[in-house]
Amino acid sequence: MAQVLETAAKETESLISGSEAIAVACKLADVDVITAYPIRPYDTVMQYVAKLVSNGELDCEYIVAESEHSQFEIVKHASAAGARVFCGSSGVGWMYAFEALTVTPALRIPMVAMVGNRALDDPGAFGVEHNDALAVRDLGWQLVWVDNAQEALDVALIAYRVAEDRRVFLPCAIGCDGAFLTHSQTQVKIPPQEWVNAFLPPYNRGDLLLHPDNPITVAPQVNEDWLMEIRKHNDEAMKRSKIVIKEVYADFARIFGRDYGNPYFEEYHTEDADVVLVGMGTLSMPVKVAIRRMRQEGKKVGFVRLRWFRPFPTEELAQTLGRFKAVGVIDRDFSFGSPHLSGVLATEVRAALYPAATRPPLAGFICGLGGREVTVPDVQRMSDMLLKAAAGETQPLTTWIGIRE
Amino acid sequence: MGRLFAVEIVYRGIFQKNLAKNISRGIALAARANGKMGISFGRYGDSPERNGIPAKNFAVIGTDEETLQEGMAKYEPKEVDITISVDDTLLKGVESWAWYGLQPINRLLRPGGTLIVTSMHEADALIPMAHRKETPYQLAILKGTPSFSGLWVYKDDHTDVRILGAIARVLPELFTIDDVEQAIMEEWNDPLKTVSARKSHDRTATRSVQPTEGNPDHPFEFTLPKWHEMREGVVIPSIARGAGFADPATEQVGGFRPVRNPTFKKFTTRTMRPVVDFETCVKCTLCWLQCPDSCFDVTPDGLYDANMEACCGCGVCEAVCPVENCVTMVNESAFQDNSSQWEMWKKDKPAYKAWLQEKIQHKPERSHGFRYRGQYQDQIKTMVADGVLEVPGKEEITITERVVSDMGEASSGGME
Numbered sequence: 121m122a123q124v125l126e127t128a129a130k131e132t133e134s135l136i137s138g139s140e141a142i143a144v145a146c147k148l149a150d151v152d153v154i155t156a157y158p159i160r161p162y163d164t165v166m167q168y169v170a171k172l173v174s175n176g177e178l179d180c181e182y183i184v185a186e187s188e189h190s191q192f193e194i195v196k197h198a199s200a201a202g203a204r205v206f207c208g209s210s211g212v213g214w215m216y217a218f219e220a221l222t223v224t225p226a227l228r229i230p231m232v233a234m235v236g237n238r239a240l241d242d243p244g245a246f247g248v249e250h251n252d253a254l255a256v257r258d259l260g261w262q263l264v265w266v267d268n269a270q271e272a273l274d275v276a277l278i279a280y281r282v283a284e285d286r287r288v289f290l291p292c293a294i295g296c297d298g299a300f301l302t303h304s305q306t307q308v309k310i311p312p313q314e315w316v317n318a319f320l321p322p323y324n325r326g327d328l329l330l331h332p333d334n335p336i337t338v339a340p341q342v343n344e345d346w347l348m349e350i351r352k353h354n355d356e357a358m359k360r361s362k363i364v365i366k367e368v369y370a371d372f373a374r375i376f377g378r379d380y381g382n383p384y385f386e387e388y389h390t391e392d393a394d395v396v397l398v399g400m401g402t403l404s405m406p407v408k409v410a411i412r413r414m415r416q417e418g419k420k421v422g423f424v425r426l427r428w429f430r431p432f433p434t435e436e437l438a439q440t441l442g443r444f445k446a447v448g449v450i451d452r453d454f455s456f457g458s459p460h461l462s463g464v465l466a467t468e469v470r471a472a473l474y475p476a477a478t479r480p481p482l483a484g485f486i487c488g489l490g491g492r493e494v495t496v497p498d499v500q501r502m503s504d505m506l507l508k509a510a511a512g513e514t515q516p517l518t519t520w521i522g523i524r525e
Numbered sequence: 526m527g528r529l530f531a532v533e534i535v536y537r538g539i540f541q542k543n544l545a546k547n548i549s550r551g552i553a554l555a556a557r558a559n560g561k562m563g564i565s566f567g568r569y570g571d572s573p574e575r576n577g578i579p580a581k582n583f584a585v586i587g588t589d590e591e592t593l594q595e596g597m598a599k600y601e602p603k604e605v606d607i608t609i610s611v612d613d614t615l616l617k618g619v620e621s622w623a624w625y626g627l628q629p630i631n632r633l634l635r636p637g638g639t640l641i642v643t644s645m646h647e648a649d650a651l652i653p654m655a656h657r658k659e660t661p662y663q664l665a666i667l668k669g670t671p672s673f674s675g676l677w678v679y680k681d682d683h684t685d686v687r688i689l690g691a692i693a694r695v696l697p698e699l700f701t702i703d704d705v706e707q708a709i710m711e712e713w714n715d716p717l718k719t720v721s722a723r724k725s726h727d728r729t730a731t732r733s734v735q736p737t738e739g740n741p742d743h744p745f746e747f748t749l750p751k752w753h754e755m756r757e758g759v760v761i762p763s764i765a766r767g768a769g770f771a772d773p774a775t776e777q778v779g780g781f782r783p784v785r786n787p788t789f790k791k792f793t794t795r796t797m798r799p800v801v802d803f804e805t806c807v808k809c810t811l812c813w814l815q816c817p818d819s820c821f822d823v824t825p826d827g828l829y830d831a832n833m834e835a836c837c838g839c840g841v842c843e844a845v846c847p848v849e850n851c852v853t854m855v856n857e858s859a860f861q862d863n864s865s866q867w868e869m870w871k872k873d874k875p876a877y878k879a880w881l882q883e884k885i886q887h888k889p890e891r892s893h894g895f896r897y898r899g900q901y902q903d904q905i906k907t908m909v910a911d912g913v914l915e916v917p918g919k920e921e922i923t924i925t926e927r928v929v930s931d932m933g934e935a936s937s938g939g940m941e
Contacts, residue, residue, distance in 0.1 A: 135553055135565065161569075243759045246569060299569035300598040305550065306564045307557065405598035412591070491569070493599055524751045 129312040136308050138301035141269040142208075142234050142294070143168035144308075145276030147178045148316040152203035155183045155191040159213035160246050161298035162236035166208075188213045192220035192233075199229045200330040200338055204280065204323045207231060210298065211238030214252045224291045225260025225354060227339055228328065230283035231291040232276065237401070237452075238298045239490045247491015248297040250400065250453040254429075254464050256293065260354040262361055263430040265295040265400040269308045272296055274378065275427075277320060281368045284323045287360040295429075297452075299491055300402040311376055319375045362431040384433035386425040387440070389415065393422030395506035396441065398469060399450035400426050403487070403494040407450075410499035421503045426465070434472045441469070442478040445510035448502050450521075452488045460484065460517040481509045487521040498522050527588030529595050530556070530699050531602035532692065533633060534609045535619055537796065538571070538578035540673040541611050545573075545582040547685040548609065552584035552699075554708035555689055559700040561586050562593045568601055570623025574676065577794045577838065579619040586699060605633045606696055609688055612671035612796065613644035614857040616654035618744055620793045627744035627793065629656035636660035639695040639731060643667045643684060646858060648732050653861065657739035663731040667691055671796075683721040686713075690725035702726045740861075747788045772825045774871040779825030785835050791818070792863065795838030797854040799831045800884050803870050803877075805851045812842035812852060824867050833863035853885040860884075 136144065142165050146154065156166035172178035181198070185191035188209050195205035209217060214235055224231055235253040239245040253263055264279065266272045272294065279292040296302050330338060342350065362384075369383035380386075386404075389411055390396055397407055404425045414421050424440065426433075441447050451463020458467050466484030473479050485502050488494040498521050509515040532552055536545040546567070553563035563586040567573065571580035585602060587593030596602060610616060610630055619628045631640055637660070644651055644666055652664065667687055674680035686709055693702040700708075705726070706719040756762075767783035799812075806828055813821040813829045820835035821842070831842065838857065846852040870877040 135550060135557070137566075297598075299566075299600065303569055304564050304566040304597070305553065307553075307562065402598040405594050408591075409595050491600075524749060525753070 129314070131309045131311050133307055134310055135305050136269060137164065137303055137305045138266070138269040138272045138296050139164035139234075139236070139303070140168045140305070141273035141308050142276050142296070143172060144310055145273045146180075146206045147172050148311065148313060149204065149206075149277060149280050149320055151178075151180050151206045153181045153183070153195055153198035154206045155185050155194045157185050157188050157191045157209065157213065159188075159210045159238070160236070161238060161296075161302035162208045162210040162213065162234060164302055165234055165236070169206075188217035189220055192217040192224065192231075195231055196220060196224050196227065196229050197330075199231050200227065200325070200328075202323065202325045202329050202331065204284070205231050206233070208234035208236065210236040211252050212241045215240065215255065218255070221256050221261070222259055223339070226350070228289040228353075228357070229291055230280075230289050230323070232279045232283055233291065233293045234276075235293050235295050236298050236302045237295050245490045246298060248299060248401070248452060249489055249491070250295060250451075250464070253293055253295045254453055257430055257464070260290055260358060261430060262288075262290055262292040262358070262428070263295065264292065264428050265297075265426065266301070267297075267402050267404045267425060269301065269304070269306050270378075271380075272301065273308055273310070274372065274376070274380075277316060278365075278368050278372055280323075281320050281371075282361060282364050284321075285364045285368075286324070286326060288357055288364050289328070290354070290357050290361060295401060297402040300405075309378075315375050319372060358431050362428075362433065365428060365431070380427075382436070384426070384428045384436055385440075386427065388423040388425070390422035390424065390440070390444075392420055393444060394420040395446040395448065395503065395510050396422040396424055396444050397448045397450055397499070397502060397506070398424045398426060398441070398465070399452070400429065400465065401452060403450060403452060406494050406496050407499050410496040410503065413496065414500060414503055419503065419507060421506070429465075429468075432468060432472065437469065438472045438476040441473060441480065442476050444480050446481045446483070446506040446515075447473075448483045448485055448506045450485045450487050450494070450502065452494075454486060454489065462486075462518045466518070481515065482517075483509060483515045484518040485521050486518065492522055495522065527592035528698075529588075529592050530561075530586040530696070531596060531605040531633075532584045532586075532607040532609065532699075533601070533605045534582040534584075534611065534688075535615050535630060536573075536580055536582065536611045537615070537671075537673070538573035538575045538580050538622075538794075539676045540577065541671070542573045542580070542676060543674065543679045544611060544672055544684060545580070547679075548611075548688050549582040549584040551685055551689045551705075551708060551712065552692065553586065554712055555693070555700040555704045556584070556586040558704040558707040558711075561588055561700070562590055563587070564593065564597060568621065568623070570600065570621065570625075572622035575622065575794075577796055578791075579615055579621055579793050581619070581621070602633065604635045606635060606638050606699070607692060608634050608638070608640045609692075610640065610642045611684065611688075612673075613642050613646060613651060613654070614671075614796045615793070616642065616651055617740075617857070618656060618793050620790060624789060626746040626788065627790070629658070629744055631655055631658045631662055634658065634662050637662060639663040639665055640734075641665045641667060641688065641691050641695070641729075643669050643671055643688075644858075645670055650858070652734055652738050653740060654858065655734075655739050656744055657736060657741055658734070659736055661736060662734050663695065664734050665691055665695055665729050665731045667725065667729070683718055686718040686722040687725035690722035690727075691729040693722075694726045694729040695731060745787075745790070769825065770822070772871060773868050775825075777825045780823040780827070782822040782832070783819055785832075790834055791837055792834055795836055795857050797838050797840065797856050798833060798836055798860065799838075799840075799842050799852045800855050800881060801829070801831060801866055802848075802851045802853075802881060803828050803867060804874075805848050807848055807851075809847060811845040811847065815841050815845045817841060822865075822867075828867060830865055830867035832865070833860075850885065855884050 373379035449466035462484035549565040568581040573580040585596035672684040765784040
C-alpha cells in the first residue's frame with residue numbers, strides 16, 4: 121500500500137459546492153446504483169451525478185424513480201444484491217420515502233444517503249431545518265452532519281467504509297444544510313482514486329448476499345416470538361458503529377493526511393472556555409466568528425460542533441461538557457411538546473448529561489428555523505445568557521432566538 | 526483580521542443563469558490565483574428557473590480562511606464592493622421570487638463601490654433608471670447588448686471574462702488582470718478569452734454618481750409581521766376583487782381594475798413592455814384574456830390598458846393581438862415610470878400619438894426573444910441606422926463585430 125500512495129497522483133483542487141462534493145465522492149467510491157427524484161436542495165446532487173454519468177466519468181446504474189418511496193426501495197434491493205448504492209432527498213421528499221427508510225436498517229442495508237436538510241412543508245420552504253433527517257433517529261440510521269464541502273466529500277467516503285463494515289451494516293445519512301452547504305461553491309481538495317481505493321475496500325455482503333448461489337429469504341413475516349431479538353441485532357450494530365467510526369477516521373487520516381481528530385465532535389476554543397455552545401451543521405460559521413469577537417472582549421466562550429448524532433457519543437460528550445460552567449444547545453429543529461419544549465439535540469444532550477458526575481446548567485435554543493440565518497448577534501445573545509447562567513443567574517430552559525416578537 | 530470582499534451579480538432568470546454562475550465562479554478562481562479564498566453561490570430564495578425574474582449570484586472573498594468565515598452561511602452579504610448588472614433594465618430595481626420588496630440595484634453597494642452594467646446606453650440614460658443612493662458610487666459601463674441565452678445553453682460571447690477584466694480594473698486589491706488570465710486558462714483554457722478580458726480591463730472607465738442623481742422614487746417595501754400578529758394555520762387573506770375606475774377626461778366611471786398584491790408586484794421581471802395604440806384597438810379582448818398576469822385593466826370606455834405595476838413583459842399580448850402595430854413590445858429602458866398609457870392618451874391624444882411613434886420606432890429593440898429567424902441581424906442594422914449603436918468610421922460593422930472588437934482579437938485576428 122505504501123507504494124501505491126507514493127506513486128499516486130496528488131490531490132487536485134476544485135471550486136465545487138457541498139452537493140458536487142458528494143457527487144464526486146460517489147464517483148471516487150465507484151458506486152454501482154444511484155437512484156434519484158428531484159427536490160431542492162438534494163436535486164443538485166442528482167444533477168451533478170447525472171453529469172458525471174453522461175460525461176462517462178461514473179459508470180453506474182442511474183435510475184430516476186417515479187417517487188422518493190421507489191427511489192429508496194430500488195437502492196435497498198440493489199444493496200441486498202451486493203451493489204454499492206447512493207440515494208438522497210430533502211424535507212418532505214425524505215418523508216415520502218419513510219416506509220422504505222424504516223425497512224432499510226432492519227435489513228442491515230449499508231446504504232449511504234445525502235439529506236439536503238430542508239424545512240418540512242407546510243408552508244413550502246426551501247431553507248434548512250434538521251427535522252427531516254432527525255425523523256429517522258430512532259430507526260437504526262447512522263446520522264452525521266457536516267459543515268463544509270470538503271467534509272462532505274470526506275465523510276461520504278468515511279460513511280461507505282463505516283456502513284459497509286460487516287460489524288455495522290447499517291445505513292448512513294449525511295446531513296447537509298440546504299443553501300449554505302448544498303449551494304455554495306468552495307475550494308475542495310479531491311483525492312486521487314488510488315488513495316480512495318486504498319481506503320475503501322469493495323462492498324462485500326457475504327452470507328447476506330441476495331443471490332441464486334446463496335439461497336436465503338430476506339424479511340419474512342415474524343411475530344412477538346422473533347422481533348425483539350432482531351431489534352437487539354440493530355442495537356448491537358449501532359453500538360459497534362461507534363467503535364468502527366473511530367477506526368475509520370484514524371485510517372482516513374493515515375491515507376488522506378487530513379486528521380479530523382475526535383471523529384464524533386469538533387471542539388473550538390474549548391480549552392479555557394467558561395461556557396460552550398453545542399450545535400450541528402453550518403451554523404458553525406457564525407458561531408466561530410462570534411466566538412472570535414467575544415474572546416477579544418474577554419468572554420471565554422467555546423463551541424462543540426456535533427458531527428455524529430447516531431450513534432450518539434454519549435460518554436465522550438458528557439465528559440467534555442461536564443467541564444464547563446454552562447452549556448447552550450442550538451437546535452435547528454423543533455420537537456413540539458418535548459421535555460422543557462426543547463429541540464431534539466438539547467433533549468438528547470440533557471439525557472446524556474443526567475448520569476454525569478458534573479452537570480452544568482443547560483439552556484436550549486431554537487434558532488435558524490426554515491433556513492433563517494443564525495447571525496453573529498444571535499450567537500452573542502445566546503452566549504451572554506450562558507455567561508449569566510455560569511454566574512449563577514438562572515436562565516430559561518428553552519429560548520427561541522431570532523424570531524420576530 | 527483580513528479583508529472581506531463581496532461582489533454581487535444581478536441577472537435575469539433562465540436567460541442569464543449560466544452567465545451569472547460563470548462570473549461568480551470566475552471571481553472566486555481569479556481571487557484564488559491572487560492567493561485569496563473565495564466562495565461562489567446563488568441567492569437561495571431566488572427562483573432563477575423563471576423567465577426573466579431578477580436573481581442574484583454572489584462571490585465572497587477573504588484574504589484568509591477565518592475572514593472568509595465571516596461571509597459564509599449567509600443568503601447574501603450585507604454590503605458589496607461591486608454590483609454587476611448583466612442587463613441594463615435591471616437598473617430599475619430588483620424584486621426576486623423571494624419576498625423582499627423592491628430593492629434598488631445599488632442597495633448593497635458600499636459607499637464608493639462600483640456598479641458595472643452591460644449596456645449600449647450611455648451613463649446619462651442609465652443613471653436615471655437606478656434609484657438614488659445616499660452615498661456616491663462609481664458607474665462603469667461595459668459596452669454590449671445584454672447577453673441572453675436559455676437555461677441549458679450558454680452564449681459564449683465573452684461577457685463573463687469581460688466582466689472579470691473590468692473588476693480587475695476597478696478593484697485591483699481583489700485580483701489583477703494577470704490573475705484573471707490565469708483563472709481563465711485554468712477554467713476555460715481559452716487564450717481568446719484572456720484577450721477579451723484584458724481589452725475590457727484596459728478600456729473600463731468609471732464615472733461618479735452623486736446622491737442627487739437617479740430615480741428619486743422610494744421603492745415599495747413592507748414590514749414583516751410578528752409571529753403573534755400572523756394568522757394561524759398558514760392562512761393569508763385573499764386579495765380583494767377589484768372595481769371600476771374613472772375616465773380622467775370624461776369622469777365616466779366603469780370598467781374593471783383588479784386589486785393587486787401590494788407587496789409582491791413582479792414588474793421588475795420585465796425587460797420590455799407593451800405599448801398600445803388605443804385608436805386601432807378593435808376591443809377583441811384577446812390581450813386581456815391571454816395575459817398570464819391579469820395585468821390589463823378594462824377601461825370605462827372598453828379598452829385594455831396594460832398596468833405597469835403588474836406587467837411582467839412576457840409579450841403574449843403582442844403575439845395574440847390581431848391588429849398590426851396595436852400592441853408593440855418595446856425595451857424597458859425606453860421608459861422612466863409605470864404610469865398609465867390609457868390615461869396619457871385620454872388626456873392628450875396627439876401628444877400620445879407622437880409618444881407612441883417615438884417608442885415603437887425601435888420596435889425590434891427587444892432584449893430577448895425574436896419574432897422571426899434573422900431578426901437579430903436586422904436588429905443590429907436598425908440600431909446602427911437609428912444611431913443607437915455608434916459605429917465610428919465603419920458603416921457595415923455589425924454589433925457582434927463591435928463587441929468582438931471591443932473584446933479584442935476574437936474574430937478579426939488583430940486589433941488597431
